[in-house]
Amino acid sequence: MEPIVHKASLHATQPAAVKTDPSMSTEPKETIKGDGESSLPERNKGQPLNSANPVAMDDLEATPNAYEQADTPPDQETDYESSDSSVGQGFNNIRLPYVGMGGGFDIYRAAIRLGTDKVTKFTTRQIGTDNQKQFIPINGRELLLYQSEKRVGVDLQAFVCLNRMKSPTQGSWRLEMRLLFDARSDSILLLNANKHMPVSRQDIFVNELTASPAKPPIAVELHQSLALRAVSHRIVWLGEHIFDIDVFPRRYLSLRTPNYEPVKTGAKRAFEPSSSSPRAGPSTAKRARAETSDGLTARTTIYTMPPTSEFCAESCDTAEQSSVADLCHPLESLHLGSVIHVANGNREGDYSLVYKAPVFDNGKSLVFQAHHTKLGKLTVVKLHRNNVDLEDDYAAQEHWAVTHHWLREVNYHGRVGQHPNIASLVGYDARFLTLYVEHIEAPSLHLYRQCGTNAYCTMTTRDAEKVFSRLIDAINFIHLHDIIHNDIRPANILYTRERGPVLIDFGCAASESVVHTGGTRWYIPPEFMTGGTRGRPGDIFALGVVMLFLLGEMPLPETQSPQLVWEPRLLRQSSPEGRKARQTMSAWMEIVESASETLERNWVDDRLEETIMLAVTGMVAMEADTRITGRKIQEDLMTSMFG
Template identity: 30%
Template sequence: MAEVFPSEEKTEPFTTEELQQRLQGSIQVDSIEEEHHDTIPLDALVIEEDHHKQGIRILVRPLTRNRSVSPGNDNVQWLALRAEVADPSQPRSKVLAVTQTSKDINFSIRIPQGDDENRPPIWCELYYDPASDSLILVNKSEMPIVLTRVSQPESTSDVNYGQEILPKTTKEVSPGTWRISIYAIPVLDFRILEKRPAKLVIPRDSADSSIISSSDVANSSVKRSFSDASSDEPVSPVAEKRARKTDGQEKDGVIIFMGPKDKELVFPFPNPAKTKEVAIPNGHHALLEVEKDETADIPGGCELDQYQLTKRDQIAMTGASSVFTAEHSNVPDGVITVKVLKTRNPNASDTRPQETHHNVIRQADIWLREYQSQEDLQHESIVRLYGGDARYLSLYMEHVDGKDLAARGVWRDTTDLFVGDRYDAVRILRDIAGALNYVHQKRKIHNDIKPANILYSRERGAVLCDFGLSTRSTDPATNGGTPYYVPPEFIGQKLRGPASDVWALGVTMLYVIRKIPFPDARGRQGHPKQLYWMIADLNRKPGPSHHHGHHTNNRATSAVTQMQQWLSEVNEAKGRLNKLDRIEYLILQMLTPNPNQRITMAKVMMELKDVPNK
């Protein structure tokens, strides 16, 4: 298993405002005429097994006088559902059924202002939480709305009748039926359904060793429901203690048919006689529950949303994500890399609910941006994206057999210097310049070029990864990224574009040719020359200073001062570049202060054509 080091990276994500400006593709309920007169409570409607298999998560019933609500796309459909106690005069009730597919991070409710109603328009976003069965409601309307729980809550602590939700604020809504009102006018009812649970398939010897006594069950907070894969009879829920082998488990190959052409592939799926199924409790994040050599069996409403994922080795683990290798039943190329975004920090037990809500939204939006930014990129020096699953905020990518340029003990020594040679420098510059030239031709900006986002091996070459902060060239400049690689034109002017990626690669190459140590290490606590600032503070208007003795606490001034200090160090390193060396002269041109005079990636590629690798 790969060794996991604490992250030194100081990458800053998109701000909430930036993400909301860029969010596209959410399901919407738009306005057409549709007559409804159903009065049967949503809780009384029967959800058949077939509906669960479709992945239906929300039932919606408009209550507006003009009934002007309709589906926005194919993931929303009108369903006629029967009630538990059928009414002879109304045996079926017509509701909107919302299906969460592997591409949906949220559901948007938009209700225009009614011509015959004295109320403003309503806009609410419902974000799916991969770590629970609840949804996070965001009031995007200009006016407060009232959220009332219609169904009987399971616990008294869940009672929340008539709570006012102010504009831009959030509320966690658990499974059950809720009503949205404004100005005491009921506008819409919606019922949240529990997710269809995934399952883990684990080696039988691990499953057997995990079954313990009833006294241990009482003392354990981790519980799983076991069922024998070779038997239809489930076993009662028990607590689990893991006892694992260090070597891999023997697997039997099975034939799986894929796609319209029924292409065959052999996928090492666990033999039922040697495995047991573990039902993951509803609401748990299935892909964060899976451990080495376990297989997550993911259900779905269509063929593409159903697959099996067998975890292999953990690559990295941070508070924001988990990265590991795995085998995917729908990817015939063998081992892939899986990146799963987290919405819960297990160490933050005192986190306020609003912070948790905002983190769910932020991570979901980051997933969407990374998926959309990379899905159409096909370049040999860019990590290939096979797909993703919004239900688990997971991305399935090509596995590159190489470590990133920041990997300690591989490409970085104990003094934070790069350990490669001239050949490595030429190869890295050639490959990443080609990748960035391709990205810029697509009118996109990476926004986070740095050693940690470049995978490298001498066999494969350099490969660019992590497009979570990428934007289109027409988007406003972002505050996301890593401070040491932000270009000088960002101060004051807040300019970022293709030229900013060039600058960032120039700083990265200073590290690769050993002119500077690993820049990100400067943010490490205890570093003798610690230097770190927030990108968003660079263009913040200076506020009133607060004096504490001789110390001035002004974030904007401090950020600009520290970045200017860093730029002076970059400039000093530039002064040590040899203009007669083709590679060093290209790096010098990449670090031109004026972005309009800075060399482009296309020009770098032209200059590199006749440069030998050594």
């Protein structure tokens, strides 16, 4: 038997086939970390996860686009005809009809060929905004995996019958894995999700078919992952050749280049595992993989040109096309005037982005303005960064945390973006983990302030009242959809007198059943410190703090001097750092209470409506159960207006 390479230990033996009944395990409960990523409390990397889901998706289950449970009936069944032709032939012709999972036209990224007749059933479930499950009949020996702007990956299950004397149900073992498309490279991440198997039968063995015959297979242990680069791979489990998978380069990126010279060319980034990382995988020498030189390898060429309307309106059928593939992330390298063309399975879905101006970059997300040719207007592009080392044994788990964050934001923002005081989500693309948001030519509220530290608001009282009445309606609308924004602050509210206030950024949004530990510290409610809760009262408290700034009762919290700073994630800890964080937050709450008392004490009827004054003081009440509700505020406003 040929030697085996384990990703973690670099030594193992391939298990023999043993028949037992798969065991079930409990599902951990999800919390949301401060940076918007998902985490599982009381679980370190390498411990069990929620079924085949590396991260629970409970907060998505309330919507039609929720990730379905494993026992959900399939949306549709599709027969795949067996094929004797080589799967690798003709794959540069990317525009093929999308088969079997929802219709339309998508672009394929991989082909799977079953390698044994012992596979009795094969199921897949698309992961994205249009999740669907399907059963693949065994007479279909070949399956194409597609990628589109709606899909981030696929879950696979193969039922392997090792004893033909028994029925397929009684004698079958279930192989489970997740495949995730990487936004920065041509690789597909394979995650071992074999949690229902005994420990000795969980490992999946992967051979790169283009590698030297002497190179041993790599063993991928439970909850570990392996980056499958754009070549052919063989999957072996329980001593059986389950299937081969051919991974193809991304062919959905190109540049329309009418007589312009390239100014930048990028090639695939090499991901080197950190030598200091305690979870680093095999050595660079063992894991190094040379780039292929055949036609499957694509490169990136970005062209700079004047962003004229004539170019934006040009048909992609007449524009010259150039292949685009591996940068660290294609959109991260765009600059003023750069144009990137994104192809879909049908020409009608193609679009281009013409880079206009940067907006924001905090390391985890990148925001910039771009002209979207399909939408025909300027949009705000928000990119979720995925800075995962693909050579890391747990890269897929970290990759999924970022992807799940993106899915959650698309889900929540899309459900409430139709409100006039909420920026509309006009599109998204799972291939880049981007959201395309309505562009609004308006400054945010934190810019309506004096210069320097302890900067007070320069907005008029009438403008502040307009912000208040419109935003209360928007927040109530969000809450009616069982969504909590969790990051209401001046920087996330745009304002002009013509448009009124517009709420943006749903990166911290969560369902009411999920407690989010993120947001901006000065707007987090006190009950999070004392009881670990937030919910609707938390959004109301945050807007109350915003109003104290707009009404001139306190400077913009971000500009206070000396500044009170603490880490919200430490508030629930019993460590010395946690105690210090609670002391600092308590000092801040005293400032909020003092500003509220000053507003009530100095209230003048002709300066501010009494209804708004009482509402604001009630919004920053220190006890959540005594805090005024959004519905009560709206009722009081209607009463004051119409009697």
